[in-house]
Structures are given as C-alpha cells and as structure tokens.
Amino acid sequence: MTGFQTVPHGAPGTAAYRSRGDLTHALIAKLGAASDLSASDQQAVRELCVDIRRVPAKKNILRPDERPSHVHVMLSGWAARYVLQKDGSRQIVAFLIPGDFCDLHVTILGRMDHGIVTLTPAVVGYVSGADMEELPHKRPNLLRALWRAGLIDESILRAWIANIGRRDAAQGMAHLFCELHTRLQLVGLIDDDSLPLPVTQEDLADALGITPVHANRTLHKLRAAGLIRLKGGILEIPDLPALKAFAGFTLGYLHQAQLKRTWDR
C-alpha cells in the first residue's frame, strides 16, 4: 500500500487520465449496463472515491489475508485475482479490467482469502467502507447494480471452472479471449475485433492452469490456425464468430441480454 502514488484530482499528464470523470467512465458504463442510472446516481458513483492512486505493474493491490480498510476499484489498467498454493504455484481466478471491484465482499467477510496484483501500471480508486455500507440505503438502484455486478463475477467464475476442467488448452485460451473481448467492449474500452492483451504468457498460463511453456505453444497453435493474431500486446481476432465457435463461447453467462451502449462515441 505504501509507496503508491496519489493522483492529483485535477489532471495528470497523459491523455488517458484526463479527468476524474474519465476515470469512472468504465465503472459507470458497467453499472448502468443493466438498468439506467439517474444522473444523480451517476454523480454518486463519481464521488465515491475518497482517493485515487497509481500503482506500478506487478505490485500487490491486496495481499492474501489482508484486512482492507477501503474498497478498491480498478479505474485503469489490468490486475489479476489469484490464489496462492502452499507449494508456491499460483492460480489466477479472474482478470480485473477498469470498472471491476477488487474487494466488494470485504465489507462483509472482512479478510481477503486471495490476492490481487496489477499486471500493468494501474489507477485504483479507494472507496471508504462506511460510504460503501450506507450507499445501498440511500440509493437502492445502486445496490441492485452492485449486487448484479458481483453476481456476474460469480457467473464468470463458473465459466472459468468449466474452461479449465472441460476444455483443452487451445479451447480454453480461445474462450478466455472471447470473454475478455466481450467485457472490454461492455465497458467501452474497445469497439472493433482487436483488444489490448497486456499480460505475459506466464499470466495466461496461471489463468488456464497450464505451464508457461505450454501457453506459448498453445498461442502458436491458435495463430497457426488463423484464429488470432498477436503482436505488440495487441490481440487481433480476424474472425470473431469462428473463434467463438472454436471456444464454445456463448455470452449467456455474462447476462448481457439487455446490453446496450451507455457510452457514446
């Protein structure tokens, strides 16, 4: 926690972090995906963060067993939720992208039973636990939206299990790419058939329950099959329907029947 750089509220340097409103863009898009949020609800979301900090890549945002005093939300950058085994092996159980909460559960359970580590430089919002506790009473719409977001995360976990348990490495990797594509699209971070993939092959391996060596070979196999192109951290999907068919991907589990674009371009 110490050493994280606090972001001045006004305006950091790069265009990507232009203003505080920009930073909550993904969060509002995600929460508003199911039901519309009133302007005042949206404003409440924007004012949620008592603090905003930059975190370098490969730093723990939350360690296993920690008892956080705040709720953390990803505002930019990627992170991974991981479980550490006693033998030192790591299993990534979720990728976190802007708009995702790190520890929505912690107001109830108190203690982290896993860790969260940044994969890229990130900007993290801090929400006070007290605000989080009372928000639902003041804004029932937001209670539903937050609950809904948590339940979709749970649904993603179930799909993740099926991914590891019942698909081979190539299908599993393809499925993961389809999921990331859909989620990034939902929060308005991409709008075509390519996506940023700022993770190492070791991260991919830990997410799929395979070894880094095999992740490399699987990646090559998908490339050779013409299902993906990957260079410079950008993943291109030449034929999205083909990739989805290969992976057995359906978006039912993401519960986006009512998906609509709450952002404008």
Place this chain on the structure above:
Amino acid sequence: MTGFQTVPHGAPGTAAYRSRGDLTHALIAKLGAASDLSASDQQAVRELCVDIRRVPAKKNILRPDERPSHVHVMLSGWAARYVLQKDGSRQIVAFLIPGDFCDLHVTILGRMDHGIVTLTPAVVGYVSGADMEELPHKRPNLLRALWRAGLIDESILRAWIANIGRRDAAQGMAHLFCELHTRLQLVGLIDDDSLPLPVTQEDLADALGITPVHANRTLHKLRAAGLIRLKGGILEIPDLPALKAFAGFTLGYLHQAQLKRTWDR
C-alpha cells in the same frame, strides 16, 4: 418441476423429515454461523418456505436458461450445480448440501446460466421471489447473513478453480473431501471424521474435471495411501490432519474464523 411431490406440512413418514423445524435446521445453522440470529429472525427463516417438495434423485431442480419463479433452498439431500458444454460434457461447479440456496441470484439476474440436479432424493424449499425481495428491508440481519452465504459460495468457487487448475487428481479429490467434511460439519450434519458421500464416481469426475475411470483409480490411490476408507457411501477419514496436509487444505477461504456450534447434541 411437475411431478415433484409436495410434502405435507405436518409430518412425513421417516424420522429424518420429522417436522418443518427439522428441515430448516441446517439453513439456520449456516446463516447463524457468523452472527447470531434473533429468535424472531430464526422464525422468519422457518416461515420463508411457501412450499416444500420432495425431488427424486437425478432430477433437474433447475434447468439451464430457466427463469424460476421461486428461490429454491436445499433442505435435505445433495445436489450439484453444473455447467453443460455444447459437446455434451458436464462440469460440476459446486455440490449443494442442506442449507444451501440453489438460485439466490435469480431475483437479480433472472435467468439461470447453469443447471442444478439432485444427486440423491432431496427435499427442496420454495421461497417466493417477492418475500425474498422484501426480506432484506424488514430484516437487515438476514440480509447480511444471506449476502455472506453467497460470498462464501463465491470463495468456494475460487478454491474449486485452484483445485482443478493447480492440483493433480489425488490432491484435488482430497481437497474436495476436506471441503465437504468442513461444510457438513458447519451445518451440523456430522460430528466425527466420517461423512456420507452419496455421489457416483462419475459425479466426482465431473467435479474434478477428470474422467470416471481416472476418478476410480484416484480413489483407489487415496485408499492405498491410507488417507481414506470408503464403503457403502460412507467416507471415513482415519487421519484428518494428514488428509488436509496432503490436499493443501486450509479453511480460511470458508471464513469460519468465528465458527461456533449453533446446534446442540
């Protein structure tokens, strides 16, 4: 749903189903595990079920894509939460035991993204969606307890992923047994180092992401190692600490720091 036998409120035949109070025993033990429930809270839980039905073994309680009109809760028997792939393979993502909710999420998400099937004959409680919606407002204690139960289920999902992704079949199976032992103990269904295991080897295989043949061999391996004994659907654990050590099991993820026995014997 049709064809399920409604249980008369008074008193079915067997000792196990003696009264309606008995049936909610596990549920109340589970919800009260973290924070005490007042007598009136407990009474509210008991009166939650508008209907109680018996379901034979191997019947779907909820099918994928279904839009249930009620919330379902296990009162006796075992069930499995499963994801079906397009190629027909099945991945079990959770075992449900008495006290577990089948579809707590459905008031928010509406549609099932997976199925639930009984593994044994079971008794299922039906809670009206409307009651479920308004319960939190009337009984904040119960809101917390229900939310907590859901979050622990989510935590179990993460451990399940690590189980499949980063443990070999024998360790994974051992870990599953440790989890089931702990959960059954929590709801007061066992009190020594043996537990009922009313599932087929195929069920075990689908839970661990392996084949039935390999599940069989893994079971034999654990038996040969002296870690378990299994006969007649009863699993005996001669040396629980040894099994936990072998599996790498810790109960942190079940969030039972405050575990206390709410039942009496």
Place this chain on the structure above:
DNA sequence: CGTTCCCTTGACACCGATCAACTCTGGTGG
C-alpha cells in the same frame, strides 16, 4: 552495453484420456 525479463524451441517423461471388457450390486418380475 550488459542485465533482466520474457519469449521460443527441443527432447523426453508422465498424468490422465480413451476404448473395451468384465464384475458386482440392487431391483424387478416370473
């Protein structure tokens, strides 16, 4: 310009899948 990640590639071993046959058990009906 050297260090440090990260990616890549090869050879080989092993865990678990697949296919197939057989046994055991409990239930059903003659």
Place this chain on the structure above:
DNA sequence: CCACCAGAGTTGATCGGTGTCAAGGGAACG
C-alpha cells in the same frame, strides 16, 4: 426363490496432451 437386467464400479492396454528440464534468442532498460 431364482433369472434377469441396468447402473455403477473395476481393471488392463494403449494413446495423446501437458509437464519438465534445458538451452538459447530478443527486446527493453538502466
């Protein structure tokens, strides 16, 4: 009481996907 049957468990032989170990290459960074 016995014959039959279906579902579950058991076992062997063989195959393939992944893991493991090891070495080298390439790009970013101080």
